[in-house]
Amino acid sequence: MNKIKPTILKGTREYLPKEMAKRNLVMSKIRQIFERFGYDSIETPIINPAETILGKYGVEGDKLTYSFKDNGDRDIALPYDLTVPFARFVAANWSKLPIPFERYQIQRVWRADKPQKGRQREFYQCDIDIIGSKSLICEAEVTKVITTLFSELGFSKFVIKLNSRRLLNSILYKFGIEDAAGVIRIIDKLAKIGKEATIEMLTEIGVDKAEELMELLTPENSNEETFKKLAAFDTSELSEFFSLCENMKVPLERLQFDPSLARGLDYYTGISFEVYSDEAPFGALCAGGRYDDLCSMFCDQDFSGVGVAFGFARIMLGLEEMGKLDDIRLSSEVLVTIFDDKSISDSLSIYSDLTDAGINSEVYFEPSKLVKQFKYANKKEIPFVVIMGPDEKAKGAVMVKNMATGKQKNVPVGQLSSYLTNYFYA
Amino acid sequence: MNKIKPTILKGTREYLPKEMAKRNLVMSKIRQIFERFGYDSIETPIINPAETILGKYGVEGDKLTYSFKDNGDRDIALPYDLTVPFARFVAANWSKLPIPFERYQIQRVWRADKPQKGRQREFYQCDIDIIGSKSLICEAEVTKVITTLFSELGFSKFVIKLNSRRLLNSILYKFGIEDAAGVIRIIDKLAKIGKEATIEMLTEIGVDKAEELMELLTPENSNEETFKKLAAFDTSELSEFFSLCENMKVPLERLQFDPSLARGLDYYTGISFEVYSDEAPFGALCAGGRYDDLCSMFCDQDFSGVGVAFGFARIMLGLEEMGKLDDIRLSSEVLVTIFDDKSISDSLSIYSDLTDAGINSEVYFEPSKLVKQFKYANKKEIPFVVIMGPDEKAKGAVMVKNMATGKQKNVPVGQLSSYLTNYFYA
Numbered sequence: 001m002n003k004i005k006p007t008i009l010k011g012t013r014e015y016l017p018k019e020m021a022k023r024n025l026v027m028s029k030i031r032q033i034f035e036r037f038g039y040d041s042i043e044t045p046i047i048n049p050a051e052t053i054l055g056k057y058g059v060e061g062d063k064l065t066y067s068f069k070d071n072g073d074r075d076i077a078l079p080y081d082l083t084v085p086f087a088r089f090v091a092a093n094w095s096k097l098p099i100p101f102e103r104y105q106i107q108r109v110w111r112a113d114k115p116q117k118g119r120q121r122e123f124y125q126c127d128i129d130i131i132g133s134k135s136l137i138c139e140a141e142v143t144k145v146i147t148t149l150f151s152e153l154g155f156s157k158f159v160i161k162l163n164s165r166r167l168l169n170s171i172l173y174k175f176g177i178e179d180a181a182g183v184i185r186i187i188d189k190l191a192k193i194g195k196e197a198t199i200e201m202l203t204e205i206g207v208d209k210a211e212e213l214m215e216l217l218t219p220e221n222s223n224e225e226t227f228k229k230l231a232a233f234d235t236s237e238l239s240e241f242f243s244l245c246e247n248m249k250v251p252l253e254r255l256q257f258d259p260s261l262a263r264g265l266d267y268y269t270g271i272s273f274e275v276y277s278d279e280a281p282f283g284a285l286c287a288g289g290r291y292d293d294l295c296s297m298f299c300d301q302d303f304s305g306v307g308v309a310f311g312f313a314r315i316m317l318g319l320e321e322m323g324k325l326d327d328i329r330l331s332s333e334v335l336v337t338i339f340d341d342k343s344i345s346d347s348l349s350i351y352s353d354l355t356d357a358g359i360n361s362e363v364y365f366e367p368s369k370l371v372k373q374f375k376y377a378n379k380k381e382i383p384f385v386v387i388m389g390p391d392e393k394a395k396g397a398v399m400v401k402n403m404a405t406g407k408q409k410n411v412p413v414g415q416l417s418s419y420l421t422n423y424f425y426a
Numbered sequence: 427m428n429k430i431k432p433t434i435l436k437g438t439r440e441y442l443p444k445e446m447a448k449r450n451l452v453m454s455k456i457r458q459i460f461e462r463f464g465y466d467s468i469e470t471p472i473i474n475p476a477e478t479i480l481g482k483y484g485v486e487g488d489k490l491t492y493s494f495k496d497n498g499d500r501d502i503a504l505p506y507d508l509t510v511p512f513a514r515f516v517a518a519n520w521s522k523l524p525i526p527f528e529r530y531q532i533q534r535v536w537r538a539d540k541p542q543k544g545r546q547r548e549f550y551q552c553d554i555d556i557i558g559s560k561s562l563i564c565e566a567e568v569t570k571v572i573t574t575l576f577s578e579l580g581f582s583k584f585v586i587k588l589n590s591r592r593l594l595n596s597i598l599y600k601f602g603i604e605d606a607a608g609v610i611r612i613i614d615k616l617a618k619i620g621k622e623a624t625i626e627m628l629t630e631i632g633v634d635k636a637e638e639l640m641e642l643l644t645p646e647n648s649n650e651e652t653f654k655k656l657a658a659f660d661t662s663e664l665s666e667f668f669s670l671c672e673n674m675k676v677p678l679e680r681l682q683f684d685p686s687l688a689r690g691l692d693y694y695t696g697i698s699f700e701v702y703s704d705e706a707p708f709g710a711l712c713a714g715g716r717y718d719d720l721c722s723m724f725c726d727q728d729f730s731g732v733g734v735a736f737g738f739a740r741i742m743l744g745l746e747e748m749g750k751l752d753d754i755r756l757s758s759e760v761l762v763t764i765f766d767d768k769s770i771s772d773s774l775s776i777y778s779d780l781t782d783a784g785i786n787s788e789v790y791f792e793p794s795k796l797v798k799q800f801k802y803a804n805k806k807e808i809p810f811v812v813i814m815g816p817d818e819k820a821k822g823a824v825m826v827k828n829m830a831t832g833k834q835k836n837v838p839v840g841q842l843s844s845y846l847t848n849y850f851y852a
Contacts, residue, residue, distance in 0.1 A: 006517035006724040017466035035757035038788025040443035045434050068494030091432035098805045133791040247774035298432040331461035348673035362464025365561040379524045
């Protein structure tokens, strides 16, 4: 029989147990942080009517969307992000939701794009959104969630860049710029192409004082100085935001007011954020902002909101490179060995006691040389091995071997669970 | 602008916060139980090369598989179950895995099938498998996992029906039956069509003593009696299995030896299982067994194994109907209200203290009448509300209102976190 090659598609990933243990741990920390700030989770389908997914990000976005016809000739699309499915969800369910509504959502999304490091075809997004309130407290809360999340995961050098669409508009207006969208598109490339090229391009499309404009948009060494430089403009929204962040004990040194930040500003209507860290130099680790037009594609009710998406893959890459996940082990804390045929029933009984006591354990599935069973335990980095040979059985005890230190200890059978429970969970 | 209907496809589901909280809780319990018995999680892609998904379940299975061409003209398929992706995974990675390998996997799968209650087009499966050992201890362990899982989730009436392919074969051989597969297909319908119709159909395809055969295959009132009736056949595999289960303290009253159990027996080579409960009468809640041919589609190495799949949707339906999930609430334990404009900074500071202390809380996003804020808390069933009006502020205290009892208590600001921590986590 011809064998089929057991491959996966480029741009998709499969996860082996060790990596999966790390991912599960980080994902569960992220969930807990979202829930600590009152966000509730929802889930939306993976196969969707194509029209509910397409159309939001123009021709370019539609081209990058996985869409197909199913065998009932229906047009199907996979989510390109979690924002559009969330908008559809809100349009379909808003009357049943508490408003304001804080939701988180952790799911895979798909991009029919060229794969590269930190950019896959199939990947996870972790989104939070607050909808139904225009209060700046929402922006401050999202900022608090961001700083809490990156700090607790172990990032120590991250910075939240932020800007205001309203402020940028008023600056461009002062410079007599009519094609704000075109200018924003160019400024957006600043980090990539540098200041000079940006000025050149701006001049080319007819911006009069491009150099002066870029001077104004470049952040100063401190937020205070940037505010001072822009004193001629209305920065009250940003000032209020900073003050609310202070009330909420957000570490303000994490915030960098950057008037040149322009990405996504065709969608965002107020303050927007991007998070970067030298510890994970793969682009933005998190991005989002205030929008006013979540559901207009689907219904007349519209909701203002604030939302950010965390890039799970990039966060994992950063944590890996920092060595923050080096200690993660697989499930089992204990391997119960089987000494010989005669000890099967005793070993199974011990194993059963351990699992009944809630201790993550496993049993070796057949009698075998202890050295082979130890080797298996070492391969899986199982910290403890339990042995009950004839000598131990005669004493009503088991031998507990600490695989890291090599130390062995006789423990009476009846005390094994509490001995190990104390070790792991005390 | 024309609005797009915010619908989802028939046979797919979306989950609102309350239902999602229930699902997350049950899924996390299931995960913990799998991990307690030493199973490690893996994850496989959702979009796959079609050839790695198709072909396993014949023309009928392929027809029910979601497959399509992507925009690079590649043939893509979504998983039909978790077994085939697992087989591919093992074929691709076996040299990197500890063998025996115990894995669990919780993911969505797709069936291009007619949707009905308990049968969706997009749904979750929770699979465990042990591969690389032929020991019957594997079957006993899986049985222990099954009884632990259903008991701890709150099922009290479930039964594990089990049979042996080897035994059934030897019975059919004794009856001179050559077309074992054809006969098994008919016996498989027994529960649906009844004994008489089964006997009739067996007679039709030429089984001589169909009535006697069915008499032999019908389980007696106890496993002991069923074993006794089949004394002429080799039931040593099943006897040993029961004895290992006893060693592992599996509650034997949960096990029902049913010689007529035939489903899946074209795939399973040893003992197979099906779990039923009157508490969730939607068909099998879990099914699986011993197989010997996991990876032959993909590689020469082959692995014997034991695996079962738990039907998450059916388990959820059962738990819902039993009322086991009635007490589940959303994330927030506390709502911090905002009394008026002047109290914003105090309320945000209190909110920050609570989240820093790890208490799931939220803040109301704007000053508003307390009655409105209470209504919001009630809609979300948030158990506690914190109020800091001018009177409380003057005393350096907050008012904590228990929303269930209506009782209010003044608590000094500095003691709020420990007061609530004691309440929730003591």
